[in-house]
Amino acid sequence: MRITSREIFETIKMVEVENFDIRTVTMGISLRDCQRTKMRDMCDAIYSKIMTKAENLVKVAEDLEAEFGIPIINKRISVTPIALLADSVEDEDLTPIAVTLDRAARDTGVNFIGGFSALVEKGFTQGDKKLLTSIPEALKSTERVCSSVNVASTRAGINMDAVHLMGKAIKETASLTADKDGIGCAKLVVFCNIPEDNPFMAGALHGIGEAEAVINIGVSGPGVVRDAISDSPNKDFGSLAEVIKRTAFKITRAGELIGREASKRLGVSFGIVDLSLAPTPEVGDSVAEIIEAMGVERCGGPGTTAALALLNDAVKKGGAMASCYVGGLSGAFIPVSEDAGMIRAVEEGVLTLAKLEAMTSVCSVGLDMIALPGDTAASTISGIIADEMSIGVINKKTTAVRVIPVPGKQVGDFVEFGGLLGKSPILDVSTVSCAGFINRGGRIPAPLQSLIN
Amino acid sequence: MEKWRKLTEDVLKETLKEEQDNPKIIVSVLGKDRVGIIAEITSVIAKLGGNIIDINQTIFRELFSMNMVIDISNAEVPFVKFKEELEKKGKELDLMIMAQREDTFIKMHRI
Helix, strand or coil: CCCCHHHHHHHHHHHHCCCCEEEEEEEEECCHHHCCCCHHHHHHHHHHHHHHHHCCHHHHHHHHHHHHCCCEEEEEEEECCHHHHHCCCCCCCCHHHHHHHHHHHHHHCCCEEEEEEEECCCCCCHHHHHHHHHHHHHHHHCCCEEEEEEEEECCCEEEHHHHHHHHHHHHHHHHHCHHHCCHHHHHEEEEECCCCCCCCCCCCCCCCCCCCEEEEEEEECHHHHHHHHHCCCCCCHHHHHHHHHHHHHHHHHHHHHHHHHHHHHHCCEEEEEEEEECCCCCCCCCHHHHHHHCCCCCCCCCCHHHHHHHHHHHHHHHHHHHCCCECCCCEECCEHHHCHHHHHHHHCCCCCHHHHHHHHCCCCCCEEEEEEECCCCHHHHHHHHHHHHHHHHHHCCCEEEEEEEECCCCECEEEECCHHHCEEECCCCCCCCCHHHHCCCCEECCCCCCCCC | CHHHHHHHHHHHHHHHHHHHHCCCEEEEEEEECCCCHHHHHHHHHHHHCCEEEEEEEEEECCEEEEEEEEECCCCCCCHHHHHHHHHHHHHHHCCEEEEEECHHHHHHHCC
16 A cells, blocks of 8 residues: 555654654674784774774765665774774783774764774673773873673672773873863763663663664654654543653654665665664753753653653653664653753753662663763762662663763853753862762672562 | 446455555655646656556645655656656655555555
8 A cells, every 4th residue: 555645744854843763773883803912903903904894884874865865973982892903912001903993984084983892791801801990091192982881780789990980080081181172071971781782872882682783773753753642732641651652653663664775775684673762952842841841841850750751661661662773871861961852851950860770670781971170089970870880780770870960060050061061050069078988899799580570 | 226336346346456455555745836847757757667547636834745645556767766766856856755555545544
């Protein structure tokens, strides 16, 4: 049966009016064959592997955008966690690898490359330690490289030594990139239960169970969901969930179509569609506004966590029906500086760090793009990380922390990161010290999997 | 009855196969109504060798709206060029003209 005019206009409205887009086509590339003992040889191997695999990535994505009429905003690359390669080199400083990744990203035309990463939820290898200590300098010396560190998992517990180190790494990264308001921290995420097929930055990496190369798709469309909800003001929650599911279904199907076609043309396997509602600073592209469309006057007010839980779950259900391979983070993101509605809620004093932490227990990721006062202690940041990791460990979900202690800024100030990273007021953070807790060191044991109340 | 059932099955099977083997494109046009829009646009399509399979046009108040299903398997130019030419015409006529592969809509709206 032919497609009807109504269906055609619905799709056109989604793209033209409601900012529906394929947020990212991310190629995952294994670098496991690039291990060398000499730094220079390894960098050469990494560069040539990425250039060979991703040579046509941007071109193919642009062709698909034209043919299918759905904008593809970002083309990106994720690679094997670099710490795995770092075990074999003698050098302590891994900045040259980051610089190589940056050069490969620029030369293939992608705007971010993820995978300057380590998985240390249970402990460190030599390579892991080198990576963690190289992060600040690596982020200072590069433009497009993203770094992520998994410090906790439900099966391993929380590596508190890593949490301690990451608090310091975030502070140091902020100070090394102080001339740009600590922007290095916007490319650094600390994870619990990190997904190994996530196409979204800054947390993308190519996991160790993945194929040689793979195409992962990140779709988005908060505006589409917001409008669908606004169009149904008097529906009860069952019907509301249904509206969200239908919308998520359509969005995911478009992602799957692009993903399969891209993988065919690039000759690599199709990985997953990550159905995430990823806001941008653009008007109408906000997750906070979805919550407000449901009837909570301002995001952050009572009812926000329940609204977000309903949204996150319905999005997953619609997406799971639409594609056999849904993966990554799939759910709603709540990056404060990238969401116009959240920025407004913070400015009005309705949305606080404490409420955001509660929201992370039901959203798809965690404390994301939160600007903190520049004088926030490293141990306080570690405390925030530890709290967030424990939510993930206990609830068997991914959580993450991406905070920016903006050098020289205080509560009441405003910071502009520019572009997709947006802008934000500085959020208030408690100054009660947790240094004694963080300095204990060691690992918080993995939780019991039964007696789950 | 048996004969019709068989015929329906065959037609359906053939249509599905045709859709898979030879993807069509959808051209959608939106803008202010005036005389001669269809003539202008279809002449561009004819010049490029596109074959119109289906056409659906209506006016909502002053808004002109049209969707066409087009087979470009025998067109003289590749899809991207086809799209460019139509978009150029759209600018000239002050209309929004979009060309997309039909798969986009089939995937999103049909289970």
